[in-house]
Amino acid sequence: MSGVPRPVLLLCALPAAFFVAFFLAPMAVVLIASLTTPAGQPTFAHYVRILADTYHWDVLWVTFRIGALTTLVCVLIGYPLAWYLVRIVKWRPWRRFCVILLVVPLFTSNIVRSFGWMVLLGRNGLVNDGLIGLGLIERPMRFLGTELGILIGLVYILLPFIVLAVGNALAKVDPALEHASADLGATPAGTFRTIIFPLSLPGLMAGAVMVFMLAVSAYVTPALLSGGRITVFSMLIFQQYSSVFDFNYGGALSITMLVLTLALVAIAGRLSEPRRA
Amino acid sequence: MSPILAIDGLSKHFGGQAALTAIDLAVEQGEFIALLGPSGCGKTTLLRCIAGFLTPEAGTIRLAGEDVTRLPPYRRPLNTVFQNYALFPHMSVAENVAYGPRRQGVARDEAARRAAEALELVGLAGFGERLPAQLSGGQQQRVALARAIVNRPQLLLLDEPLSALDLKLRKKVQSELKQIQHRLGIAFLFVTHDQDEAMSMADRIVLMNRGRIEQIGRGQDIYARPATRFAADFVGDANLLAVDRRGDDSVSLLGGAITLPAADAPQGTLTGVLRPEDILVTTEPVAERLALPAVVSEIVHVGSHASVGLTVGDTTLTARLAPSALAGMSAGQAVFANIRLVDISLVPGDA
Numbered sequence: 001m002s003g004v005p006r007p008v009l010l011l012c013a014l015p016a017a018f019f020v021a022f023f024l025a026p027m028a029v030v031l032i033a034s035l036t037t038p039a040g041q042p043t044f045a046h047y048v049r050i051l052a053d054t055y056h057w058d059v060l061w062v063t064f065r066i067g068a069l070t071t072l073v074c075v076l077i078g079y080p081l082a083w084y085l086v087r088i089v090k091w092r093p094w095r096r097f098c099v100i101l102l103v104v105p106l107f108t109s110n111i112v113r114s115f116g117w118m119v120l121l122g123r124n125g126l127v128n129d130g131l132i133g134l135g136l137i138e139r140p141m142r143f144l145g146t147e148l149g150i151l152i153g154l155v156y157i158l159l160p161f162i163v164l165a166v167g168n169a170l171a172k173v174d175p176a177l178e179h180a181s182a183d184l185g186a187t188p189a190g191t192f193r194t195i196i197f198p199l200s201l202p203g204l205m206a207g208a209v210m211v212f213m214l215a216v217s218a219y220v221t222p223a224l225l226s227g228g229r230i231t232v233f234s235m236l237i238f239q240q241y242s243s244v245f246d247f248n249y250g251g252a253l254s255i256t257m258l259v260l261t262l263a264l265v266a267i268a269g270r271l272s273e274p275r276r277a
Numbered sequence: 278m279s280p281i282l283a284i285d286g287l288s289k290h291f292g293g294q295a296a297l298t299a300i301d302l303a304v305e306q307g308e309f310i311a312l313l314g315p316s317g318c319g320k321t322t323l324l325r326c327i328a329g330f331l332t333p334e335a336g337t338i339r340l341a342g343e344d345v346t347r348l349p350p351y352r353r354p355l356n357t358v359f360q361n362y363a364l365f366p367h368m369s370v371a372e373n374v375a376y377g378p379r380r381q382g383v384a385r386d387e388a389a390r391r392a393a394e395a396l397e398l399v400g401l402a403g404f405g406e407r408l409p410a411q412l413s414g415g416q417q418q419r420v421a422l423a424r425a426i427v428n429r430p431q432l433l434l435l436d437e438p439l440s441a442l443d444l445k446l447r448k449k450v451q452s453e454l455k456q457i458q459h460r461l462g463i464a465f466l467f468v469t470h471d472q473d474e475a476m477s478m479a480d481r482i483v484l485m486n487r488g489r490i491e492q493i494g495r496g497q498d499i500y501a502r503p504a505t506r507f508a509a510d511f512v513g514d515a516n517l518l519a520v521d522r523r524g525d526d527s528v529s530l531l532g533g534a535i536t537l538p539a540a541d542a543p544q545g546t547l548t549g550v551l552r553p554e555d556i557l558v559t560t561e562p563v564a565e566r567l568a569l570p571a572v573v574s575e576i577v578h579v580g581s582h583a584s585v586g587l588t589v590g591d592t593t594l595t596a597r598l599a600p601s602a603l604a605g606m607s608a609g610q611a612v613f614a615n616i617r618l619v620d621i622s623l624v625p626g627d628a
Contacts, residue, residue, distance in 0.1 A: 176363035179330055182350040183357045184424070185380040190351075194376075198367050 034251035046252030056236070056253075060260065063233040066147055067216035070154040074211045077155070078162035079204065085163070086170040102160045110157060114224040117153045118144060121225070145227035153221040158214055162207035169203025170196070205272050209265050216261055233257050279342055281306045281431050281464045282327065287336030289322055289488075296322045298488045300336065306431065307462045309455070311469055311479035315511070319488040320468045324434050327466070329353050341431060351380075355432040360440065362421035364409035370396065370420050371405030377428040395423040398457065415446050422454070426461060433458075435467045439474065451478055472512050476500075484508055500552075506626030509550040516556075516594050518549035520623065528623065532590045534569055535618065542623040555620040556596035558585055558612050566615035573610045576603065587614050 037043050050056050089095040105113060120126045121143035128140040143149035173196055181191040219234040226232075237257070240250030282304040289297040297319045304310050312320040325331040327338055329350035338346045345353050356377070365373050374392035375385075383391070396402055399419040409417055418438060425433055438454075439447045455478055458465050469475050475482050476496040484491045484499060484507075492504040496512070503509035510517060518530045528539040530549045539547070562568030574586040574593065583603055587594045594614060606612070 174363065176359055176361060177365060179328075179350070180357070180359055180363035180365070180424075181376070181380075182330075183328060184377040184428070185351050186376075187351055190380060195365060 030251045030254050032251075033248050034255045036248060038246075038248060046249050047256070049249070050252060050256055059231050059233050059236055060257075062147070062230065063216050064260075064264070066150055066154065066222070066232065067212050069147075069151055070158060070215040071208050071212045073151065073155045074159050074162045075204065075208055078159055078207065079166050081159075082163045082166035082170055086167050102163055105157070106160055110220045111224070113157060114153055114221045117149075117156065117221075118224060121149050121152065144225060145229035147230060149225045150222045150230065150232075153225045154215050154218060157218075157221060158211045161210050161214070162204075165203045165207030165210065166200060169200040173199045201272065205269065209268065212265065212268075213261060217257070280304055281308075281341055282466070283337075283339040283342075284327070285337050285339075287323070287326060287333050287338065289319075289326060289331060289333045295488050297326070297333065300490060302483060302490065302493070304432070304464050304466060307464055309458055309465045309467065309478060309480045311467045311475035311482045312485060313469055313472060313475040313482050313511075314485035314491075316470055318485040320470075320485050321436060322488075323485070324357075324436055324466065324468050328355065328357050328434055354430055355434060356425040356428060356430040357434040357436065358418075358421045358425045358438045360436045360438065362409075362417045362438075364417055364420055364424075366409055368409075369405060370401070370407050370409065370412070373409065373420060374405075374424045374427050377424060381428060391427050392423070395427040396420075398426070398460075399423045400453075414441055415450065418442065418450065422457070426457070426463065429461070430463060432464045432466065435465060437468050437470070439469075440471075447474075454478065476512075482512075484511065486511070502622060503550060503624055506548045506550075506624050509548070509622070509624055514553050514595065514597075516551040516553065518551060518592065518621070519627075520547040520549050522547070530621070531569070531592055534590060535567065535616075535621070537618060537621060537623070539623060543625045545625055546627050547623045548626050550622045550624055551594070551616065551620060553584065553595045553597035555616060556587070556594060557615040558587065558596050558598055558602070558606070559615060560610075560612055562613050563615040566617055568613040568615050571612055571614040573606060573608050573612055575608055576606065587612070589614055 034046055035042055035044070037045070085095055085098055089098065122128070123140045123142075125143075127143065128137075131137045131141065132139075143152065177195055177199075178191055181195045182188075186194065216232075217234055218232070219238060222230065222232045223235060223238075226235075233253070234257075237250055237253045240246050240253060244250075280303040282302070284300055284302040287297055287300040288295070300323060312323060314320045322331065326333050329345070329348060329352075332347065336346070337344055340354060365376065368376070371389065371392050374395050375388040378388035378391050379385070393402070393405065396405060399422050401416060401419050401423065404412070404416065404420075409420065412420065418441070421438065435454075439450055442450060451474060454465075467475075467479065479496060481493060482496050482499055483493050486507045491511075492499055492508045499508055499512050503512065503515075506517065509515045521529045521533075522539070523529055523536070526538060526540040527536055528542070528547060528549075529536050535549075537549075557563055557566065558571075558573075569589050571587040571589045571594070574588050576586075577584040578600070583598050583600055585596045585598055585603075585606070587596055596614065
């Protein structure tokens with residue numbers, strides 16, 4: 001008999017069952033489908049087809065480029081924003097208001113928000129009107145159907161994740177450490193570089209990984225803002241499942257995407273790891 | 278020799294609430310000063326003003342003659358040992374200690390050499406590669422000390438550095454701190470609320486209460502000649518006796534049982550201070566002492582001594598006796614409290 005009491009085992013069984021039913025089982029179905037023919041014979045043909053087709057490699061390249069740029073822009077905007085919320089805002093009601101502003105869009109559907117951007121970014125949308133009004137451009141810029149348009153939409157949707165992750169990490173840095181650093185002769189910039197930034201790095205990495213994964217797997221926002229001119233990998237997968245009904249090939253595409261994303265995240269994690277083991 | 282630290286008329290308010298009022302203090306080079314007082318007395322606020330984390334509204338702070346009142350902390354030639362050590366969790370012990378020299382622009386190798394030297398001084402040679410989280414509380418405390426002395430400041434501030442250690446370890450670290458201070462010749466300004474710690478470590482004690490300095494002096498001098506009622510009560514145990522003035526040059530205590538000359542005493546209301554160990558409790562009067570008839574109200578054993586409650590008239594006194602002097606004594610017994618008038622000091626303030 002194990003030493004774990006029966007009620008504890010029962011309590012653990014529920015989340016375990018949930019995990020198996022909703023995470024492990026669907027994943028296994030997709031994986032198995034990707035390794036079999038429609039008749040159920042084992043095969044690597046789907047993967048061979050993906051590797052041989054340069055079109056897939058082009059789409060993957062676009063997808064990961066948009067994902068990387070989205071992550072970069074989110075980090076560049078999100079870190080200062082988190083800093084502002086945690087370090088600069090002293091008046092609590094204002095901070096709370098800012099956090100609500102940041103989080104509330106997460107309660108609305110992606111589709112609604114992406115349609116909103118379609119209106120804003122259109123030929124006669126608010127963004128073009130504003131830019132022309134300010135005299136920055138002479139003729140309306142093209143946003144819809146460009147990578148820039150998709151980038152704007154994704155950054156808007158994913159920014160809260162990085163702000164919350166970084167804000168959480170910054171709030172946890174003990175103010176006494178900054179005092180100690182200043183006491184030992186570090187300027188505020190030196191303290192940020194050597195103490196605060198390294199201590200917030202795990203939060204930043206967690207937020208960046210989340211943003212990257214969500215950006216490369218995003219479907220709705222790129223689909224609506226691409227205007228059919230740009231294809232990202234999730235659209236290919238969607239086509240296979242919804243139009244072509246080739247679940248085996250769609251499964252292989254999904255697994256390829258998953259493996260590549262995880263590999264990139266693992267490499268990023270290895271690069272950002274502290275020197276010490 | 279000019280003082281290493283000179284504070285003049287320092288005042289600090291927090292939202293209309295006075296935290297420090299007209300603080301004057303001079304610390305000589307190599308001196309060990311304890312800032313002693315109850316929590317909320319302003320001792321930590323004073324330390325933070327000196328370190329530069331707070332800016333006072335009035336007054337000046339001079340370090341080695343230079344006015345640093347408005348300088349940011351990183352421009353002040355002093356270092357601090359923080360209450361919870363504030364070690365950088367993402368750096369090894371060696372990196373923590375080398376942080377100060379590195380920020381001063383010392384080359385990496387030289388900074389590492391100085392860090393190793395400082396770690397050896399505090400008895401942590403060979404611990405450089407560990408992370409702070411892998412050390413015990415006492416070891417972390419030593420790392421904090423090594424980090425603060427590695428730049429050889431002329432003044433070291435210590436903010437209740439031993440409060441997180443258990444009693445046995447605290448005693449050990451106290452004497453080590455004292456030795457290190459002696460060897461380096463650095464002036465220590467040591468914040469504590471523990472009067473025993475202040476007494477046993479400091480050359481001089483700065484006693485603070487409600488944002489003001491009550492008394493500055495050697496521990497034994499404050500104990501023997503407290504300047505105020507607060508000083509008498511906070512440093513050591515004391516019987517505080519109500520005093521009636523009788524004309525200009527004499528006072529009476531214990532409902533007239535004692536009369537003292539008071540020509541030199543301060544003006545205003547007075548309190549008489551009598552230390553518990555200055556009361557001899559016996560069954561017969563003792564010669565050359567004033568023997569007051571008393572009744573034993575309670576006996577509390579504290580190990581090395583016993584604390585005896587005595588009722589004298591309508592006043593309760595506490596006497597401290599060696600266990601051997603207690604033989605046959607019990608509550609309710611009629612005894613004599615034998616005192617000497619010279620042991621009673623008169624301080625300003627109400628009992």
